Amino acid sequence: GSLLHTSSNLYILYDPYVKFKLEGKQFYKSKVVYKNLNPRWNESFSHPLRDREHQVEVYDKNRTTDDFMGSCSIDLKNLELYRLAAHYLLLFPIITNQTSFICIFGLLSCQKLRDRLHSAQTQRSLEGTKTQSRTRMWTGLLGVTLVEGQDLPQSGVGDVYVRFRLGEQKYKSHVSLWPNPQWREQFDLNQFEDCQEPLQVEVFSKRGRKGEEQQCFNSVWFIISWTGKCNPFCVVEVSNSRLQTHTMFKTVNPEWNKALAFPIKDIHEVIEVTVMDENGDNFLGKVAVPLLTVKNGQQICLFLKKEDLARTYKGTITLEIDVIYNKVRAGIKTFKPKETKLTEETPKFNKKVLAQNIYRVRRISTAVLYTLQYINSCFQWESTQRSLIAFLIFLVTVWHWELFMLPLFLFVLIGWNYFQLSAGKVTSNQDVVSDLHTTQDASRKGLMDKIHMVQEVVLVVQNVLEELANIGERVKNIFNWSVPFVSCLAGLMLFIAATLLYFIPLRYLVLIWGVNKFTKKLRNPYTIDNNEILDFLKRVPSDVQKVRVQFYIRMGRRGNSQKVSALFAVAQFPSVAEIYPPALFDY
Incomplete structure (x- = not known):
């Protein structure tokens, strides 16, 4: 390792160690090198490879919680057969201008599956019973x-x-x-x-x-x-098509050598291969292979997984798949409705699935929140250089903006990510691996942790639904004249906005808004940043607030004077209502 650190201070000595993971599961952990920024582990191990990126994570050993120092991935394409070579891997994220590296010597050898698994078992005999059984x-x-x-x-x-x-x-x-x-x-x-x-x-x-x-x-x-021996057979499914192989009797190492042909209606389908035992139709394992990942004429060896395809099971299966399709027709078919799977089971409530979905939504919302905070920091002039560059980009973009620039920008973004993946700086399945690792860590929690997790999930869902319902009801109450003052004010602002848009082009209005937003902090350093539309909506009562505090508004005239009477009923506090009964106020 070279220049391993967790902060910008390079004078602090750390205790680094390395974890090797595959699909979020750790299969090797190095020893700890104490008080060294440039550690040398000098360890070697062997592991059966799979057609996946292997994650390498570096941590700093502490008494309580180990600090994350960086991670990278090993691309199997960079390994050459029977050739030992050094690979210098850049650790992400980059904290300072001095980047951190880790050097790994990789050697790829080709053996039979049985010999490879046996050698891996011998090498990791002290890793535990669970690893050996797999x-x-x-x-x-x-x-x-x-x-x-x-x-x-x-x-x-x-x-x-x-x-x-x-x-x-x-x-x-x-x-x-x-x-x-x-x-x-x-x-x-x-x-x-x-x-x-x-x-x-x-x-x-x-x-x-x-x-x-x-x-x-x-x-x-x-x-x-x-x-001692089972009678396995395979069931192969593609969408609504299903075929079954013959049964191999009294063996745990079957060789079917069976060729099956399926009509491909959608290139985005997934081939599902389920291995069953004829003795009572016992489940032995399952794999799923997307058609777009298939390389014709190449054999692939996959670990069997459980029915939910979330965790590995016992045994492996070797497949050779050939996909023949027309790319033009497949591209056109992508924009047509997807075929409904007829044998799909009815979904049932599962607290783990609910927690996983909440985590996924939270991860996306966190990314959006960080983006908004970054934009807001430009408005707040936290960094003069960054805010000045953002202000100039805003002016140039709005002044020369055309509608074709939106798909062009998205095209450039997709191309940029493609070059980043090609260069190996980022990986496309990093989020999937971290999500799977988080889900597995959640499954190991105790009873009280699970109860708190369910309470937290339910509370998040409750708050999100409440916010969405409040926004919808407040917009409805504006048009229903639930509060005449607010509805009148909204009508006036809409009329002014329509007039401005009729006489002034939208480009100039956006420029005026952006200049005001960027210069607000410069004109008044103590101003509080706000969103005018959200502040206006918070003044409108929702249906729940209307029930809690009922407004009875009656307008009339007495002679030449106008009278407005409002009855405020305190329904939630009977003790207060007994002391102070509902009062009628005249203005």
């Missing part, structure tokens, strides 16, 4: 169904749970009540060729707040089903 080749499946416990000893009092262990694989049941616990749980354990250990079952009782454990033995009913 990389090692298993030869059988042990299905365990934990039912109940009967006639447990009366000497122990407390909650009961069961531990299962097969080799380095462990499973712990949930806690059930004494003395006849009911678990009703089902799980699977993998059987490996190099592991011939028996299945160990232990029953424990947990007592007291400190969780003192006492081992107990008596009757515990559980069912074990051994599946």
Whole structure:
């Protein structure tokens, strides 16, 4: 590493370490080099590659929370077969003028899938049971169904749970009540060729707040089903078309060698391959491949995922896909209605999905808010140079503005992002990886954290819906003359705006508004920045406010004088209403 830092002060010594991640999941972590801005780790490891960008993140080790120092991605296109080469990767974000680098020596080797997975398992044998079960080749499946416990000893009092262990694989049941616990749980354990250990079952009782454990033995009913070989078959779906392969009997390494043909109605469709076991139609894994990412004549090896395609499952599948289509027709088809999937399930409420959607909306709104704050800082002249450049750009753009410039600007923006991706400075799936990582971190939270998370999500939804409803009702109340003074004022301002737009071109009005906005802070340094339209809408009562404070307005004449009577009813405070009854005020 070179010039690793978390702030503009380069004289502070940090304790950096590196994390390697794939799709938000960490597969390697380096040691910590203490008090060094230019660390040398001198570590090596091997990992089975996938057709994805591998993320590299650098952190500063602290006692409480580790500080983020920068990140980059490793493009597999830069690796050459059987050639060890150094890759200098620039860390983002760039905090100072002196950029941070990290040097990685990469070597790409080509092996058979079984050998590659076996070598990866040997290299990471100390990483944990979960990583081993995903990389090692298993030869059988042990299905365990934990039912109940009967006639447990009366000497122990407390909650009961069961531990299962097969080799380095462990499973712990949930806690059930004494003395006849009911678990009703089902799980699977993998059987490996190099592991011939028996299945160990232990029953424990947990007592007291400190969780003192006492081992107990008596009757515990559980069912074990051994599946040394399975009968897998594949179901391939493209939109509403579905085909199925033949079944390979008594094997966990099937080779179908089956060619299937589908009519492609939309090039934006996704091929979904689901692997099932014919014994009870058990789910074995699923993959999804977008048609636009397919390279004809090239074999791809993918990890099987769970049904929701969010997390990896056990095993891999190798596919070779060829897509033949007309690019002109595919482009025209993009602007036509998409075909509705007939077999799509009815969506159900899920608090995790709700929290994820709230996080996505919050991320977009945060980006918009930062953009607005940046524009507002130009109006506030926080940086004289930046505000002056923005003011000149505003004048030139408004004076020479034509309608064709809007799509031209968006075209330039798309082209700029394309060159940034080609240069490797940014990555297109960085936000997706961080979103997935955040969702996985949320799934590991405890019960109280989940309750607070749900409360926060519901509160955000409640506030957003309230703001939208208030804006809509206030606009409606302006035209309904709920408050005659405000409606009269709105009509007057609309008439003045229509007159100005009729006699003065829009270009000059925008110039006048922009000059006033930029020079307001210069003319009066203590002025408060505001939005006139929003300030006007806040004066209009919503329907809820009209119910809480009811306005009864009656206009009439007594002789030559005008009378306006308003009755204010205090409905929410009965104690106050008893002391001060509704009063009639005459003006």
